[in-house]
Amino acid sequence: MIEVEHLSKVYGSTTAIQDVDFSVQKGEILGFLGPNGAGKTTTMRILAGYIPATTGTVRVAGFDVHEQSLAVRKRIGYLPENPPLYGDMTVESFLGFVASIKGVKPGDRRQRVTWAMERCQLTEKRKVLIRKLSKGFKQRVGIAQAIVHDPAVIILDEPTVGLDPKQIIEVRNLIKSLAEEHTIILSTHILPEVSMTCDRVTIINQGRVVATNTPENLLADLRGNLSYQLEVAGAEGTAIARCLQSLPGVEEVEIKSHPQQQERQQILVRSNQLKELGQQLAQAIVTQGWDLYEMQRLRPTLEDVFLNLITSEVVDEEIVTESPQETPEAQVDDEENLENA
Numbered sequence: 557m558i559e560v561e562h563l564s565k566v567y568g569s570t571t572a573i574q575d576v577d578f579s580v581q582k583g584e585i586l587g588f589l590g591p592n593g594a595g596k597t598t599t600m601r602i603l604a605g606y607i608p609a610t611t612g613t614v615r616v617a618g619f620d621v622h623e624q625s626l627a628v629r630k631r632i633g634y635l636p637e638n639p640p641l642y643g644d645m646t647v648e649s650f651l652g653f654v655a656s657i658k659g660v661k662p663g664d665r666r667q668r669v670t671w672a673m674e675r676c677q678l679t680e681k682r683k684v685l686i687r688k689l690s691k692g693f694k695q696r697v698g699i700a701q702a703i704v705h706d707p708a709v710i711i712l713d714e715p716t717v718g719l720d721p722k723q724i725i726e727v728r729n730l731i732k733s734l735a736e737e738h739t740i741i742l743s744t745h746i747l748p749e750v751s752m753t754c755d756r757v758t759i760i761n762q763g764r765v766v767a768t769n770t771p772e773n774l775l776a777d778l779r780g781n782l783s784y785q786l787e788v789a790g791a792e793g794t795a796i797a798r799c800l801q802s803l804p805g806v807e808e809v810e811i812k813s814h815p816q817q818q819e820r821q822q823i824l825v826r827s828n829q830l831k832e833l834g835q836q837l838a839q840a841i842v843t844q845g846w847d848l849y850e851m852q853r854l855r856p857t858l859e860d861v862f863l864n865l866i867t868s869e870v871v872d873e874e875i876v877t878e879s880p881q882e883t884p885e886a887q888v889d890d891e892e893n894l895e896n897a
C-alpha cells in the first residue's frame with residue numbers, strides 16, 4: 557500500500573533524512589520510531605504530500621506522492637503533530653468543512669461526518685466549540701478530520717503526545733480499531749506505543765533507518781544477549797564471579813552486592829551466545845558447594861533493542877569521525893512557509 561524508496565530531505569545544510577526505505581502492507585499498522593530530531597515528522601510530511609522530498613520516491617496505492625499528489629491526498633488522512641483545528645467551529649461543522657475540502661460529495665457529507673464522530677466517540681460533543689474541548693477530545697477531532705473522507709491510508713504523527721494515561725489508552729484503542737479497515741503509519745518516540753499498537757516497526761535514528769521488523773523479531777535478535785540474575789551464598793562475590801566467568805558462553809559477570817559479603821551475593825551474568833546458560837550456571841554453583849537461592853532469566857525488552865541499535869549507530873559514527881565538527885543548525889523555514897501557503 558505504501559512504498560518508500562531512497563527518500564532524502566535536506567534543509568539548507570541539515571540532512572533531516574537520508575536514503576530512507578520502508579513499505580507498509582494493506583491493513584498493517586507500522587510504527588515509525590525514533591528519538592527527537594531523528595526525522596520522523598519530516599518523513600510523515602513528505603508521505604502526506606505536505607513537503608517535497610529532495611530525492612527518492614513515495615508511492616501510495618500505486619500513485620506517486622509528488623507526481624500524482626491529488627490522487628494521493630484523496631487516499632491519505634494526516635494527523636500532524638499540532639493539528640490545525642478551528643476553535644470557533646463546533647466539532648460537527650468543522651468535520652463537515654474538512655469533508656468538503658477533502659472532496660467528499662455533498663450528498664455523502666452528513667453520513668461521513670456522523671461516521672467519523674462515532675468512530676472517535678465525539679457524537680456527544682458534536683455541538684461543542686472546539687476551543688472548549690479538553691486536549692484528549694481535541695486529539696480525537698484531529699483523528700476524525702484525518703478519517704472523515706475514508707482514506708485508505710492514515711498517517712499519525714505522535715498521536716498521544718500531551719495526553720493523560722486514560723486518554724492515551726483510548727486513543728491507542730481507537731487506532732487499533734481503525735486498522736481493521738485502513739493502513740496506518742504511526743510516528744512516535746514512545747516505545748510502549750509501538751509494542752502495544754503496531755504490527756511492525758521501523759526504527760529511525762539521525763535520519764537513517766536502522767531496523768525494520770516485527771517487535772517480536774527485533775526482540776529475538778537480542779536473544780543472544782540473554783542475562784541471568786543469581787542469588788548465591790557460600791563464598792565471596794569475587795570468587796563466585798571468577799568461577800562463573802570461566803564458563804563457556806559467559807560474556808560478563810557483574811557483582812551487584814558487596815564483593816566481600818559472605819551472605820547471599822547478587823550476581824548478574826551476561827551470555828554471549830544464543831544457548832541458554834541456566835543449567836550450566838546452576839551446576840557450577842552446586843559443584844562448588846555453594847547455595848543457589850534464586851536464578852532469574854532476564855528477557856530483553858524493546859527498549860534494549862532500541863538503545864542497542866541507537867547506541868551502536870553512535871559508536872559507529874564516533875569511529876569513522878575522527879575529528880567531529882560542529883555544524884550550525886540551518887534555520888531554513890521556506891518549507892514551513894510552503895506548507896502554510
Ligand SMILES: Nc1ncnc2c1ncn2[C@@H]1O[C@H](COP(=O)(O)OP(=O)(O)OP(=O)(O)O)[C@@H](O)[C@H]1O
Pocket residue numbers: 567570571572573590591592593594595596597598599745885886887888889890891892
Ligand atoms: N523546516 C526546517 N528547517 C531546517 N531544519 C529542519 C526543519 N524541519 C526539521 N529540521 C531538522 O531536521 C531534523 C529532523 O527533524 P524532524 O522534525 O523531522 O525530527 P523528528 O524525529 O520528528 O523529531 P521530534 O520528535 O523532535 O519532532 C532535525 O535536525 C531538525 O532540526
